[in-house]
Each structure stands twice: as C-alpha cells, then as structure tokens.
Amino acid sequence: MLKNFIAIVSSVFFCAAAQAAEIRALVKDQKGKAVADAVILVVPVDPRNALHAHAPAAAVDQVDKQFVPYVKPIFVGSTIRFPNSDNIRHQVYSFSPAKKFELPLYSGTDAPPVMFDKPGVVVLGCNIHDWMIGYIYVSETPFFAKTGPLGTAVINDLPAGEYTVRTWHPNMDRTEESTIQHIALSADTPSVAEWQIGLKPTIHVPRVSGAASADYP
Amino acid sequence: MRLRSCLAVGAALHNVGMHCQGPRTFHKATPASAGALLVLCVACHTARSDWVVATAASLSHDDNVGDAHNHSDMVPDSSTSATLSAFDLLPVGRSLSLVAGSELSGQVYDRLDGLRNASIDGLLSLKKKWGIGAFAAWSRAQVSAARSDYEDGYRNVTIYRASLEMGKRLDERWNLAAGYNFERRAAAPGASEIYGVSNDAFSQTGRSFTANAQYALSDRMSLSLGSLLRHGDVISTALTAGHYYPLTDLKAAAPDPAFGPTAYAYRLDGTTYGIKLGANYSLTDHSLIGGAFQRFDTHARGGNNYTNSVPQLTWNYQF
Structure with a gap:
C-alpha cells in the first residue's frame, strides 16, 4: 500500500517537473471579432531553447x-x-x-x-x-501556431524561459514588429498573449467576373 | 435587333463589359461551330484538359427592339435569356493557352414571340499572357461560329466572329481591357417587294472597338464602365412598309413579320456609339448578380438615327 502511494506521488511529481510551458494566444480585430489565420510566433530570447528544432x-x-x-x-x-x-x-x-x-x-x-x-x-x-x-x-522560430475560427491558438511544449511573441496576419494594418510582446514562461501556469489588430479591407481578384461563360485569365 | 443580345454574347466573350458586335441575336449552330466542337472533342482526347462549366441568366428590357427611327415604329419589349457554356483550357506553352468551348443559349421575348431564339456557339481563342501572375498583361485572338434559330425562321442566321483583345489588371481594384471585333452574320434572303433593292436584309457585317474598365469597390462589389464604337450594317424595322429611306441609302429590305404583318426591315450602313454602366455583387465565390444599363446611339444613312436604352439584370454561376 505504502509502496503504491509512493509510486503515485513520485509519478505526479516527475510529470509536473517535466511539464513544459504553454502560451495561449488570442487575436481580435478592431471590432473585437476573432481573427482566424493569424500566425503566432514565439521567439526564445535564449536561442539554445530552439536548438533541437x-x-x-x-x-x-x-x-x-x-x-x-x-x-x-x-x-x-x-x-x-x-x-x-x-x-x-x-x-x-x-x-x-x-x-x-x-x-x-x-x-x-x-x-x-x-x-x-x-x-x-x-x-x-x-x-x-x-x-x-x-x-x-x-x-x-520553431515555436509558432495559427489561430483558428475563434481567434485562438495554443503553443505548448515550450522550454521555460524568456520569449518575445508577435503575430502576423495577411491583412494586418501594422507591422509585425509593432505587435511584439515580452513574456516569461514558466511551467506552472500557461501564459496568455492577446492582440487587437486592425485588418485592412481585402480586395481579391474575383473568381466570377460577370461573364456568361467561363473566363480564363 | 442589334446590339442588345450582345449582352449575353458579349459577356460570354469577355468579363468586363460591353462587347456588342452587331445584331444582338444569339449564337447558333452551324457547320463551323460543329467544327469548333470537333476540335474541342479531339483536344479533350489528346491532351489533359481543364473544363470549366458556367451558366448565366438575364432579364433585360429594350425600349426600341426593332431599332426604329420613328417614335411610332418603336417597339419596347423585355426578354429573358439563359446560357450554358463549357470551356476547356489547353495550355500550349508556358504563357500561351488555347481555350475551346461551346455555348448553348436561349432567349424569350415577352411580346415579340417571333424573336424567340436558340443558339449554339463554338469558339476557339488563343491567349498570351505577357508574364506570370494576375497582373500580367494579356492579349487574345478569338474566332467563333454560331447559329441562331428563331421562332420566325426567316431571321435564322449564321454568325462568324473574330476578335483581338488585350487587357491588364492594374491592381486588385482596376481591370482594363480593349478589343477590336469583326462580325459577319449570314442569313437567308427574304422576300422583297422593293424593286432594285436586295432582299438580304438580315445579313450584316460590322466592326467594332470596345474598351472596358472595372473597378472593385470591395471584395464583393465592383463597378464597370464600357464603351463601344461600331460601324457596319444596321437593321431598322418599321411597322409599315414605305419609303422611309432613299433607295440609294438602302442596302437591303425585307418583310419583318415578327414585328407585325406590315413591318419591314431595312439594312443600312450606320455607326453606333454605346456606353454601359454596370455593377456586380458576388453572392459566393462561384456566383454573382449584376445590374447594368446600356445606351446606344446609332446614326445610319438616310437620316435613320435611333437610340436604345437597355437595363439588365444578370446572374452568373461558374462551377
């Protein structure tokens, strides 16, 4: 009985010790609406943290x-x-x-x-x-993710340490550098990074342009 | 009966606008278009091909369907048309592509039953893109042959077209194109009661220049402006036979019973100026609706000047 208890406590302890840090990111637009397809980039201040990528x-x-x-x-x-x-x-x-x-x-x-x-x-x-x-x-950096429809992304298995985080989106109205945040990651609690970015209106080449028939470019 | 049916036809030939090349009836099947179809079939079997199928429908109103000069002869009417087209892209080189295709269409008038028509069209076009990407300039040479069969068969016509076009998308908002078009319409001569004047009133030859600009207001909404300059044969129908024009100005004349038992069609030499304003809204990635207004001002020999105003609603779907 005591032997089993020690084994369980030991496994929990070692699991916690091995647990890596995590960043939970949220990107919204200027109206507070979730932004999908935003890339979240997590750059370790200590480059050794990305050695084995x-x-x-x-x-x-x-x-x-x-x-x-x-x-x-x-x-x-x-x-x-x-x-x-x-x-x-x-x-x-x-x-x-x-x-x-x-x-x-x-x-x-x-x-x-x-x-x-x-x-x-x-x-x-x-x-x-x-x-x-x-x-x-x-x-x-090897630590990145892309936001989903809810504007969220999670990057885990990060070594604890100092990081800069930033975001990029195809329609972003500012530079990536202007979104940089500094975060200290610990294994204890997930860190949260949030951005509110402006999105420029997009104009794409239309797929159907008014021709009665198919129109190849 | 000229320029308006080009709405569907012209739209089929290009994406941004006004492509009226003459009488507006629809394309139809002929040995030539059958030949185009044959080329298409052979190409499909000899090379990997990329088919695109599209369909369109439109409602339009013409305040002067018969292109009449006198107010008393003007017949307004509305029409509904539908088009189904299939086109195949056959790359010839790195930036050269051959498009072969066929199109079926039909048009029904609200009042003028004799003008109901069905058409089949076969076309071949060779397009050169002067670079890579969406903003590369392009040029295109195209030939087509069509056959239109009317409810009143005397208007049946075989249509041959050739065009040279060029265009460039300046950026995501602006798209420009211009073209030169030749059109020959061959119809069977009709009965004539005018001595010394050809009765081949429904055959026409015309040449036109077009220029079109399209501006995207947003990702879904765009505006277009098109212009047309056409010179060649025009057909003007008067509701009663008479000497409306000096015989020396007439190229042909024939009864035109689609407009009434006493109506006569006169073929004259004329110049048409046209303008088109349009707006399109993309419903989905595959479909859009559009509204347009076209205005034509024609000056023909014998003082036969007339105008047409043609509002139109369209729906396009590309599979």
Whole structure:
C-alpha cells in the first residue's frame, strides 16, 4: 500500500517537473471579432531553447481552385509539397523575396517539393486561376501556431524561459514588429498573449467576373 | 435587333463589359461551330484538359427592339435569356493557352414571340499572357461560329466572329481591357417587294472597338464602365412598309413579320456609339448578380438615327 502511494506521488511529481510551458494566444480585430489565420510566433530570447528544432515537411493543397490552407506557417528550412486535389491543372508561383519559384502546370502530386530556406512571407498564386491566393509564413522560430475560427491558438511544449511573441496576419494594418510582446514562461501556469489588430479591407481578384461563360485569365 | 443580345454574347466573350458586335441575336449552330466542337472533342482526347462549366441568366428590357427611327415604329419589349457554356483550357506553352468551348443559349421575348431564339456557339481563342501572375498583361485572338434559330425562321442566321483583345489588371481594384471585333452574320434572303433593292436584309457585317474598365469597390462589389464604337450594317424595322429611306441609302429590305404583318426591315450602313454602366455583387465565390444599363446611339444613312436604352439584370454561376 505504502509502496503504491509512493509510486503515485513520485509519478505526479516527475510529470509536473517535466511539464513544459504553454502560451495561449488570442487575436481580435478592431471590432473585437476573432481573427482566424493569424500566425503566432514565439521567439526564445535564449536561442539554445530552439536548438533541437527540426523542419518537418508540410503541404499546401489546391482544392476547388483555392489554396488550402489559406495561411500556412512553417519553420525555416522546411519543404512544402503542393499536391493538387483538383481535377484540373494549376501553375503555382511566388514572386516574394523570401522565395521565388514557379511550378509548371501540373496535376495530382507531380510537383516537386519546394524548400523555404529564408524567413518571411511568401505569397502564392496560380497563373491559370488569378483569384487563387495563399500565404506561407516562413518562421525563424520553431515555436509558432495559427489561430483558428475563434481567434485562438495554443503553443505548448515550450522550454521555460524568456520569449518575445508577435503575430502576423495577411491583412494586418501594422507591422509585425509593432505587435511584439515580452513574456516569461514558466511551467506552472500557461501564459496568455492577446492582440487587437486592425485588418485592412481585402480586395481579391474575383473568381466570377460577370461573364456568361467561363473566363480564363 | 442589334446590339442588345450582345449582352449575353458579349459577356460570354469577355468579363468586363460591353462587347456588342452587331445584331444582338444569339449564337447558333452551324457547320463551323460543329467544327469548333470537333476540335474541342479531339483536344479533350489528346491532351489533359481543364473544363470549366458556367451558366448565366438575364432579364433585360429594350425600349426600341426593332431599332426604329420613328417614335411610332418603336417597339419596347423585355426578354429573358439563359446560357450554358463549357470551356476547356489547353495550355500550349508556358504563357500561351488555347481555350475551346461551346455555348448553348436561349432567349424569350415577352411580346415579340417571333424573336424567340436558340443558339449554339463554338469558339476557339488563343491567349498570351505577357508574364506570370494576375497582373500580367494579356492579349487574345478569338474566332467563333454560331447559329441562331428563331421562332420566325426567316431571321435564322449564321454568325462568324473574330476578335483581338488585350487587357491588364492594374491592381486588385482596376481591370482594363480593349478589343477590336469583326462580325459577319449570314442569313437567308427574304422576300422583297422593293424593286432594285436586295432582299438580304438580315445579313450584316460590322466592326467594332470596345474598351472596358472595372473597378472593385470591395471584395464583393465592383463597378464597370464600357464603351463601344461600331460601324457596319444596321437593321431598322418599321411597322409599315414605305419609303422611309432613299433607295440609294438602302442596302437591303425585307418583310419583318415578327414585328407585325406590315413591318419591314431595312439594312443600312450606320455607326453606333454605346456606353454601359454596370455593377456586380458576388453572392459566393462561384456566383454573382449584376445590374447594368446600356445606351446606344446609332446614326445610319438616310437620316435613320435611333437610340436604345437597355437595363439588365444578370446572374452568373461558374462551377
């Protein structure tokens, strides 16, 4: 009996000790409405806290002539595949300084993966379907997440320590740097980071433009 | 009967506006359009192809359907039209693409039953994009052949069109395009009672220049402005036969019973100036509704000047 009690107490103790820190982020717009697709970036002040990070492969699909997901955060050095789930071909490109590339017309999973080796925002487009637009955020930190429909995101398994946190959104009316907050993370309690950001009105190339028939660009 | 049915046709040919290229009846099936369809089918079987299917419906009103000069001859009427189109993109090179497609359409008039028509159209276009991306300038050469069959068969016509267009999206808000269009409409000659004047009143040839601008007010709402300059044959229908025009100005004349038992259609040489104001609202990513107003001012030989005012409501869906 005593032996079991000691085992339970020990396991609880060690679990607590091994528990990593957590950040709960919330992003709202100027009207207090939840902002989805905002990227939350957590940068350790001590770079040793990110030493063992790796860059997993990821994918940005094309579904119903749209990039899915609309915003994809990745760690620098990651490769991304661009599978095409539509039954038509796409011609994916980017002019962004962080990564310039072009995938010739392809269907299915024929396109080779693309490595993103420079931090920054990469705007995706399709040369056939001009309305298609997507964003890849290439993060210099391995600790990041993207807000969901409720404007929330959770980043856990963070080593305790000092961090700066910031957010980015495609329609944000300010710079990323202006959103920087400093946070000290401990394993005891989750930290909370909140932002209220202004969003610029978006104007996208229309998918249907008034033609009676299909209109290819 | 000219420029208005272009609403549907012109819209089919381009996205931002006014594309009236002559008589406004609809496209129809001919050996030529069958040939275009054949090309399309062959292409589909020989290469990976990207089909797009779209449909549209519109309601419009024309205050002068017969393009009459005299107020007493003017016949206003409303029409409903529907269009189903299927287009296939066949990439030829890195920035060159061939589009082949076909379109079925129908138009029903509220009062003028004889003008009900059904059409089939086949087209081929070659488009060059001068760069990569949504803001690259583009140019396009297009040919099409169509056949329109009317309730009153004497108006049946085969339509051949060719156009050169160019355009550029300046930014997310502004989109500009301009084009030159040629159109030949070949109809069967009708019965004529005017000695010495051709009875081929429903065949026409015309050339036009168009310029269109579209401005996005928001992500869903856009405004458009289009302009048209057309020169060529016009058909003006008077409700009673008579010497409305000097014979030397007439190119052809024939009875036009769709407008009444004594109506006569006169083919003349004329110049048309047109303007179109429109607004579109995207209901979803795949559909939009739009409203437009077109105004045409035509000056034809023999002092046959007339105007048309055409408000229109449209709905478009692209699958």
